[in-house]
Structure formats: structure tokens, C-alpha cells
Amino acid sequence: MDLWFVSRQRYLDGEHRRIVEIALGGRDYSNPDMLVPQFHDEGREYEDPREAVKAAISVCEQWRKARPADDPHVAHGATAGFTMYFEPPAVENFGPPQMVRERGVLKNNNPDSSLGIGDRCAWCKTKVTRKSGGAFFLDGDEPGATDNKTFCCAQHAEFYSITCWADERYEKMPKCPVCNELYGKECYRLEFSDEEFCSERCAEKEEEAQAKLNQEEEDA
Numbered sequence: 001m002d003l004w005f006v007s008r009q010r011y012l013d014g015e016h017r018r019i020v021e022i023a024l025g026g027r028d029y030s031n032p033d034m035l036v037p038q039f040h041d042e043g044r045e046y047e048d049p050r051e052a053v054k055a056a057i058s059v060c061e062q063w064r065k066a067r068p069a070d071d072p073h074v075a076h077g078a079t080a081g082f083t084m085y086f087e088p089p090a091v092e093n094f095g096p097p098q099m100v101r102e103r104g105v106l107k108n109n110n111p112d113s114s115l116g117i118g119d120r121c122a123w124c125k126t127k128v129t130r131k132s133g134g135a136f137f138l139d140g141d142e143p144g145a146t147d148n149k150t151f152c153c154a155q156h157a158e159f160y161s162i163t164c165w166a167d168e169r170y171e172k173m174p175k176c177p178v179c180n181e182l183y184g185k186e187c188y189r190l191e192f193s194d195e196e197f198c199s200e201r202c203a204e205k206e207e208e209a210q211a212k213l214n215q216e217e218e219d220a
């Protein structure tokens, strides 16, 4: 069972980037520049990547509110036990449209910068304006980029992408065939079968279902 550890980090990478990281492998596999837990939901391990991402986003928002100058971002990855700094999802921004007067005509000198102006942010539903710094987009390779969404800021694009990543990851995780939930620390099996269940309850349910099936076959 994979574990995801959510921590606040101040990377010693020259820029001192502040990152809320979601590290695969649990507590022992986070990067070494962890800050003391201060906010709700940090410094904890999660089994469900969707829960880990929700926690990391919440921590990032609390941090940003408490100290905007830190400019924290969210990133996920695996250190494999080494120091391996994680990168937040890559985001594009063409800046706000710059209007210049050319031979008496007012022109936008960067047509790309008008993209997405007037759209609502797919994360917070705020209207994207020229004043707010123009629209933000996910780089084509990032999870969720093919949804072609517009965002009001880099963080909201990151939050969206990392949520898409967690959903994809969750889809691929093995689940109990009876209740379709993730397995916990222990699995349960029935005699004479390799199939695994999340709980005794689910194993019993399967046993009952099989007994019923066998009975029906005998009766037929």
C-alpha cells in the first residue's frame, strides 16, 4: 500500500522555494528541508492520493494566507530516499494585453495575451481580467492540460492539475472487488481463492454470494 506524506518544505536550492510536497513512500521519503508542522492537515501520511492532494492544497492556502511573501506552491513526487526536489506543474501566462499606439491606432502588441481574458477561473470561478495579470494555462504535458481550462493565477492551475493527477492515480489503484474501496493495511482472503478483500465483511459477502450461486447451480 502506497503512502503519501504531506509536508511544508523550504528547499535549499538557491531560491529557497517554498513547496507543500506530497511524497510517495510516506514520512521517511520526504525531502530533508521540512518545516515544523504549523497548519491543519500537514505532517501526516495519507493512503488515498486524493486525500493527500486535498490536504496539500489546504495547507498551501493556509500558508499563503499567513505569509503571502513565501509564495508557496504544491508539488508531488518520489525521492526514493534521496534528496530530490519536486517541481510544481508547469504553467503558462502571456501576461496582460499590452496596448500600444501605432500610427494613431491602439493595438495589442501581444495577441496571445488576450487569450482567456473574460473567462472564469476553472478553480475559483473568479473572472480573469487584464488587471489580474491575464490568464494562466497548464503546459500541454501536465495532467488536466487537455481539458483546456483557464485559470486566474498559477496556483489555481497547479491545484487543478495536481487534483487531476490524484484522480488518475486513484483510478489505477487496486480496489476491493466487493465494495470498490481501496485496500487498507490488511487484506482478507477466502479459502481456496487468491482474491483479496478490504475487510472481513466484504470477504463474507463474497462467500455468501458464491454459496448462493453454487446453490442455484445445484438446484438447476
Ligand SMILES: [Zn+2]
Pocket (backbone or CB within 6 Å): 121, 122, 123, 124, 125, 126, 151, 152, 153, 156
Ligand atoms: Zn482562480
Ligand SMILES: [Zn+2]
Pocket (backbone or CB within 6 Å): 176, 177, 178, 179, 180, 181, 197, 198, 199, 202
Ligand atoms: Zn471491500
